[in-house]
Amino acid sequence: MQRTLRLPAGEFLYRDTGTPDRPTVLALHGMGRDGSDWDVTAQALAPQFRLVALDLRGHGQSVRTEQYSLEAMRDDVAAFVDALQLNDFVLLGFSLGGVVAYLYAQAHPARVRQLVTVDTPLPTTWEQPAPPAEAPEGVRHDWNATMQLFPELHATNARWWNDLAQIGCPALLLRGGETSWMPQERIEDTARQLPDARVVEIPGGGHPLHRTQFAAFTSHLTRFLRGEE
Template sequence: MVTAQHTIRLPAGNFVYRVTGIADRTTVLALHGMGRDGSDWDATAQALAPEFRLVAPDLRGHGQSVRTGQYSLEAMRDDVAAFVDALQLDDFVLLGFSLGGVVAYLYVQARREHVRQLVTVDTPLPTTWEQPAPPAQAPEGIRHDWNAITQLFPELHTTTVWWWNDLARIGCPALLLRGGEASWMPQERIEETARQMPDAHVVAIPGGGHPIHRIQFATFADHLTDFLRGQK
């Protein structure tokens, strides 16, 4: 299935996004992780076609999308809301990995009426836990805005009470995939995130690590397609 790349103007600036699949199929809006871009979902897009259409934007500060200099999780949530409105998406599936998974939680809390299903990949809602902070200066070869890393890191490691309270607003069916012992992400936080949601369940993928959709792609794709088809 051919993937087409497009550019759209949103309030924050120009955003690049990729579309794979047939227009009249259910849309899966896929949000990538920190330091990646929409191409991270190319294999997933091919696996889902032709049953589903996958749309994968580059988040602000990533890929070919706008670099704003100022970054926050809620600003990224608002970018997604503007993107959804511009493309007139409705009754779509929201899929997010890591940073993209957090943005997905925040989006569904605010605009749950648009989302039919939510899937996150090894992603808890942010809560306070220790992890070494990124260096102030960008390493060589970085292709995304390092300001996004340094500014988002504190938010991703801080408990925001109203975000946790608002998990109860996510009423759509939700699948939270986690990578088990091979992941550096705190797995108990993913379980806790699911417990705060009305219709969520967690599936652990042994050996999945953090980027399950790359490390254990076949297993990831099986769980994802079963869930999207309503089989789980």
């Protein structure tokens, strides 16, 4: 079910699948995607889990803003969590959404039961071609978000790295291995800063492994959520 909610930054759209009395998974999508990226995952987790998928600012049908930053997106998530009165929930994030998940979990550790990220390290300084100044044809999200977030996603923020130690919940960091363009060693570095984390590689998954290797992804995810992995 799609719903809208007014937060301090504006109107946000989210998808709510499952029944409210089941454990909640809050899922955050990657750059250029929206909450629909988790629709198939939501169906796979039902009926044992409720999945709530937020369109991040500048994406999907959520508000477009003049300024974008990772911490602003973190604060959007915090406002969203408060509005829905979520407590003791699972936080799941892919790529951009994974970074926002790290930032939220370190700022609000008591709210997060488990953390799962998909092929996502915390940002560090590394080289990647900058995006073009003009949005390529077919882009549906606010290209200003890509332009403004790119520098933050490719720079080391010492405070963010230090604050990973605040995330005390169990964490599962899935990675796509050599077929991913994401620096895989940085995912290992991220896990080492977390008090209770493990890294699992899904061979051939590439970056969007929750789509390319869906069966393996959901198998690891559900076992982790049930405390079996």
